[in-house]
Amino acid sequence: MRNDPWLTPEQQTTWRTFLMMSSALNARIERDLQRVAGMPHAYYLILAMLSEAPGRSMRMHQLAEIVQASQSRLSHAVARLEDYGWVRREQAPGDKRGQLAILTEAGHDRLVEVAPSHAETVRSTMFDPLSDSQLVEFHDICATVLAQMTDD
Template sequence: MDDVTTAQQPERPPAPAVIDVPGPWLTDRQQHVWRSFLMMTRMVDDQIERDMQRSGDMPFAYYLILAMLSEAPDRRLRMNKLSEVVGFSQSRLSHAVTRLEDLGWVRREQSSADKRGQYASLTPAGLATLERVAPSHAEIVRSIVFDPLSPRQLDALEDIVRTLIGAGPPEERDRHARNIHPDLID
């Protein structure tokens, strides 16, 4: 019976402990910092997502859409612009806006100038939801990102973030800065 079981399972070579390919690898310190950075961003993302589910009964993606609409002129944006602002594909945004419409928080409107264009508009119910949830969101961001840092560490973090953003491809950096953080454009 052992022969039959063994014969049915293909033999697998043991996994190599280290990839042995020449190339520009990270130093041990760089690898440690990189993995720590990944761990930190995942932990922050996970905590924000959990808090948004708890306090707002919605995914953070929905909160982000509501927040960006609340900051837009007349609390509305063209769908393609909203897609760019929140960093979602058109398809992902369309699905999210459909769900937000079902909740009564967002309304789609046809463009009067361009019949093919659509706007996403924040409803009064959507604004009320955002106003209810935003304080909890600000508190969780403050508690997990800013409270653990001294003023000097916060300055260092800001310098690091600006440096990494500045090192990115100019078209990506400028697109994100225009949409999210205009004062980062030099």
């Protein structure tokens, strides 16, 4: 561990490259989802997380945590998804204040329609340029950094 608070030149270059890559990847995913599906990535992520949940439903506060959104941002997004008929909200059983977000059949159908294009964007942009060994290394790096952050 260094006492110097500054990043080394190699760290600075890596940090900036990571920021540019992350920003460009997010922009490409956002642009492609808007073009193909007419929805922002945040809406797709909500639909995808609900599709993987038991009963295709989840408490709103849990969903907000998973998609890394504030309660109010998630509530606004779910309201829009309700307008499309893709999600509905119900009172959580035994909890007067809690709400469930539930993926509707129409929402599941829309997700199934859009998912192949999203997967293609992610695969072609993020994974196709990597060799098999780079993919393993990249996963290990991401898992190591993530584990260190969740230990806090």
